[in-house]
Amino acid sequence: MGERVPDLSARDAGGSPSPTRRGWRAGPLWLALQLILSGSLLLLFLVPIVALFTYAPVTDLFSAARNAGVRDALWLTFFSSGIAVLAAVLLGIPMGYLLARRSFRGRAVVESVVALPVVVPHLLVGLGLFLLVIPGTPLNRFTQALGVPVYDTIWGVVLVMVFVSAPYTVLASELAFRAVDDRVLEAARSLGAGSATAFLTVTLPIALRGIVAGLLLTWARAVSEIGGLLVLAYAVYPGGPYNGPVSSTISVYIYNLFQLGDLADAAAVSSLFLLIAFSLFLLVRIGERSGWVPWRRGELSP
Amino acid sequence: MSPSWVVEGLETDLDRFHLGPVDLELTPGNAVAVLGPSGAGKTTLLRALGGFLRLRSGRVLRDGVDISDWPPEERGLGYVPQGLGLLPHRTVAGNLRYPMEIRARPDAARRTRELLDRFRLGALAHRYPARLSAGEQQRVAIARALAAEPGLIVWDEPWQGLDVLARYELGLVLHELRETERLPMVVVTHDPALAFSIADSFIVLGAGRVQEQCDAATLLRAPADPFAARFVGFENVFDRSALEPGSAGSFRAWLRDRAGAAGVAFTSPTWPPGPAATPQWEGKIRSARPSPQGLTVEVMVDELPVTLRMPPPVTPPLPALGERVRFGVDPSSVRGLG
Numbered sequence: 073m074g075e076r077v078p079d080l081s082a083r084d085a086g087g088s089p090s091p092t093r094r095g096w097r098a099g100p101l102w103l104a105l106q107l108i109l110s111g112s113l114l115l116l117f118l119v120p121i122v123a124l125f126t127y128a129p130v131t132d133l134f135s136a137a138r139n140a141g142v143r144d145a146l147w148l149t150f151f152s153s154g155i156a157v158l159a160a161v162l163l164g165i166p167m168g169y170l171l172a173r174r175s176f177r178g179r180a181v182v183e184s185v186v187a188l189p190v191v192v193p194h195l196l197v198g199l200g201l202f203l204l205v206i207p208g209t210p211l212n213r214f215t216q217a218l219g220v221p222v223y224d225t226i227w228g229v230v231l232v233m234v235f236v237s238a239p240y241t242v243l244a245s246e247l248a249f250r251a252v253d254d255r256v257l258e259a260a261r262s263l264g265a266g267s268a269t270a271f272l273t274v275t276l277p278i279a280l281r282g283i284v285a286g287l288l289l290t291w292a293r294a295v296s297e298i299g300g301l302l303v304l305a306y307a308v309y310p311g312g313p314y315n316g317p318v319s320s321t322i323s324v325y326i327y328n329l330f331q332l333g334d335l336a337d338a339a340a341v342s343s344l345f346l347l348i349a350f351s352l353f354l355l356v357r358i359g360e361r362s363g364w365v366p367w368r369r370g371e372l373s374p
Numbered sequence: 375m376s377p378s379w380v381v382e383g384l385e386t387d388l389d390r391f392h393l394g395p396v397d398l399e400l401t402p403g404n405a406v407a408v409l410g411p412s413g414a415g416k417t418t419l420l421r422a423l424g425g426f427l428r429l430r431s432g433r434v435l436r437d438g439v440d441i442s443d444w445p446p447e448e449r450g451l452g453y454v455p456q457g458l459g460l461l462p463h464r465t466v467a468g469n470l471r472y473p474m475e476i477r478a479r480p481d482a483a484r485r486t487r488e489l490l491d492r493f494r495l496g497a498l499a500h501r502y503p504a505r506l507s508a509g510e511q512q513r514v515a516i517a518r519a520l521a522a523e524p525g526l527i528v529w530d531e532p533w534q535g536l537d538v539l540a541r542y543e544l545g546l547v548l549h550e551l552r553e554t555e556r557l558p559m560v561v562v563t564h565d566p567a568l569a570f571s572i573a574d575s576f577i578v579l580g581a582g583r584v585q586e587q588c589d590a591a592t593l594l595r596a597p598a599d600p601f602a603a604r605f606v607g608f609e610n611v612f613d614r615s616a617l618e619p620g621s622a623g624s625f626r627a628w629l630r631d632r633a634g635a636a637g638v639a640f641t642s643p644t645w646p647p648g649p650a651a652t653p654q655w656e657g658k659i660r661s662a663r664p665s666p667q668g669l670t671v672e673v674m675v676d677e678l679p680v681t682l683r684m685p686p687p688v689t690p691p692l693p694a695l696g697e698r699v700r701f702g703v704d705p706s707s708v709r710g711l712g
Contacts, residue, residue: 259459261446262424263473263522269447273476277463369463369502 121346128340133347136340144316145325146345148308152226152321153294155313156233160241160290163234165283168245189239197235198303201228205304226314228305229321236300237293244286248279280367288356295349298323376402376556377450377525383432386422393418393582395432400526400558407573408562409605414579416562417456420528423560424453436525452524456531458515460503466490466514467499473522485521493517493547509540516547520555527551528560533568541568548572566605570594578602598712600637608639608709609681616678625655625676632705636712643701645671645682645693653700655680659693673699 128136136142171183189197204211205222215222222228252275260274261267301324309318320328322345329338359365378401385394393415400406408416421427423434425446433442441449453459461469470489474482490496493513503511512532519527532548533541549572551557563569569576570590578586578599585599597603603611612629614637620626629638647653657673657680664670669684671693682701684693693699 253457253459255455255457256459256461258421258424258426258446259453259455260461260472261426262449262451262453262524262528263476263518264447265476266445266447269476273472274461278461 124339124346125343128336128343132336132340133343136337136344141319142322142325142341142344144319145322145341146348147316148226148229148314148319149295149322149345151314152229153233153291155226155230156237156294157241157287157291159230159234160238161287164238164241164290165245168242168247168283169249171242171246172249186239186242189236194232194236194297194299195303198232198300201231201235201300202303220312222304224305224307224309225311226305226308227312229301229308232300232304233294233297236297237290240289240293241283241286244289245279245283248282248286249275251282252278277366284356284365284367288353292349292353295321296323297321298327302327376558377437378402379526379558380435380438381423381432382435384419384422384434385430385432386418386427387430388418388421388427391415391418391582392430393422393579394430394584396577396584397587398560398577400560402556402558403552404575405552405559405561405573406575406577407569408560408577408579409564409569409602410579410585411601413581414601415582416579417530418582419577419579420453420455420530420560420562423526423528424451425449450523450525452519452522452527454515454519454527454529454532456534458511460511460514460518462503465500465502466495466506469503469514469518470495470521473518489517489521507540508535508537509543512536512540512544513547516544516551520551524557526558526560530562531564532561533563533565541565545571566607569605576602578605596709597639598634598636600639600711603639603709603711607641609642609683611637611639611711612678613637614712620676625678628654629678629708632708632710634710634712637710638708639711640703640708642670642681642683643703643707645684645699645701647700647702653702655703656698656700659695659697659699661695662693664688669693671699673701 167186171179171186202223203209205215205228206212215227220227222231256278257270257274260270265273298321301321305321306324307318307320308314310316319325322341326338326341326345329335329341356365360368363369379399381396381398383395383397385392385396387393396419398406408419410416418427422429425441425444429442433440435441436450446453461472464472467486467490471482471486474485479485490499493516495510495513495517498506498510498514503514506514516527532544536544545568548559548561548568552559552572559572561569561573573590575589576587576593577584578593578601580599580601586593586597586602588598593602594606597606597608600611600613612633614630614633614635617626617630617633617638620628620630632638655675657675660672660674660679662669662671667683668686669688669692671682671684673680673682680701682699
């Protein structure tokens with residue numbers, strides 16, 4: 073701080089520390105209760121995962137990673153979920169902005185429709201989409217004419233994934249845009265930023281943290297999807313951007329192993345997938361903590 | 375040379391709130407303070423000047439050019455909103471550079487350094503706003519406003535959240551700004567000390583309308599609006615309606631005879647009354663509380679609360695609650711409002 077001159081304002085300096093740093097003291101009983109409750113939940117999360125990892129020996133994990141079928145399924149899953157997230161970015165973020173910034177008639181209806189995919193059992197989603205793409209329906213004719221068949225193709229996978237996961241992008245970005253202070257925006261405007269510049273240099277960077285959190289959820293929801301895929305894209309044939317062998321998403325692949333009674337392989341592939349997904353999440357979190365990523369700048373560190 | 379600004383019959387609407395008409399003239403080196411209770415339309419006026427609200431009627435002229443329809447970014451007007459509007463995702467230096475960056479000024483780096491030095495922000499250049507004290511944030515806000523080279527600074531509640539020393543310091547900065555840059559300013563404030571230290575004219579708003587508009591000396595000497603009277607230090611202010619009904623010879627009737635269309639105001643009579651004063655009135659003590667100016671004693675007279683002052687040093691016997699006391703009001707200290 074300004075040591076050279078008497079800084080009269082320095083007395084109230086230092087930002088606002090987190091509650092724990094303020095020296096709040098929890099009673100030992102209260103603390104114990106918190107630890108027990110949170111601990112139980114953590115345990116519940118961890119037990120099935122530990123079970124998966126312990127059921128299959130580590131060597132199985134390596135052999136699963138070398139298995140061509142597993143690799144194809146993993147690649148297909150990450151590839152199609154990537155496209156789904158991209159679609160969610162393109163379609164969901166503008167919608168979140170619209171919902172955050174405009175009031176219009178029928179808004180409640182739109183919000184309910186956005187929440188629908190979260191509520192509906194995903195098997196129904198697959199079924200609904202399936203009914204639309206069976207031969208003779210208008211949508212089927214439309215997709216055929218476009219040259220993007222949906223049934224048992226990567227497009228079907230992407231379609232289901234977008235359906236079940238894009239609401240998280242919409243909801244998260246709506247909240248994120250809503251949290252941007254209008255006064256910051258107006259100050260930027262008066263400093264010379266046109267509305268487009270202000271959006272790109274103020275609104276978007278500030279909202280980015282919430283949006284990224286939403287995109288992580290979106291992606292997580294997309295890769296973990298199975299219900300809709302069982303109906304619409306059980307097997308995925310090459311076509312469109314996917315030109316590998318006939319395969320399926322990792323969730324369907326594991327389900328198949330399980331159905332065949334191959335528990336050891338099911339556990340090994342599950343573990344492998346978990347390891348990859350967990351590493352990705354961890355990487356993002358570490359990036360956020362250390363300030364490598366641009367969307368957490370300027371926040372008080374936790 | 376800073377431009378001059380003229381606001382003619384400005385009227386605007388925000389939802390169901392209507393503001394105006396407001397007229398205003400600002401020459402270089404001029405500062406106007408906008409006063410008024412919450413919800414009077416102070417911020418609305420600033421936002422209308424800034425170009426954030428559509429005008430229903432009236433014009434805003436900058437050096438004679440009608441800029442009423444210009445977007446905010448072209449007005450050359452530095453708007454500092456309540457809460458300052460610092461960019462939370464940019465450092466102090468990043469905030470100062472922002473207006474120059476979007477105009478792609480080649481000397482942005484040099485000017486950023488100059489501003490950092492001038493406002494003693496050099497050591498804080500790489501900090502984010504959330505890590506600054508309120509006083510430091512204020513300095514960033516004003517330095518950033520200057521970085522855009524505005525022709526007018528429009529500031530909503532500059533002293534908000536500052537302690538006494540930080541206020542004093544910011545007051546000096548604003549004063550210096552007015553003297554050296556000759557920048558016209560419009561300041562919304564609740565603080566008389568700030569208002570009188572930098573403003574040479576005043577607008578008092580109430581419920582969206584201009585209640586009073588005058589220079590500093592007139593406001594101090596002869597406020598016409600009840601809010602303005604309280605603002606400049608009259609402690610006893612009564613609306614016209616509070617003086618009805620008043621039977622002949624009562625305190626109310628006595629005040630009503632001296633009231634203007636809006637009401638009446640007088641400064642706190644001294645208590646106990648000096649030997650020269652004639653105590654005409656009697657009241658019952660409702661509260662007595664210490665203040666830097668002595669003891670503030672509130673008495674009820676004819677169902678009107680009247681503030682009396684016991685100048686320091688406060689010596690016993692101290693007044694007791696419920697006690698009946700006599701006091702005098704110098705007729706020449708009573709000012710009709712409106």
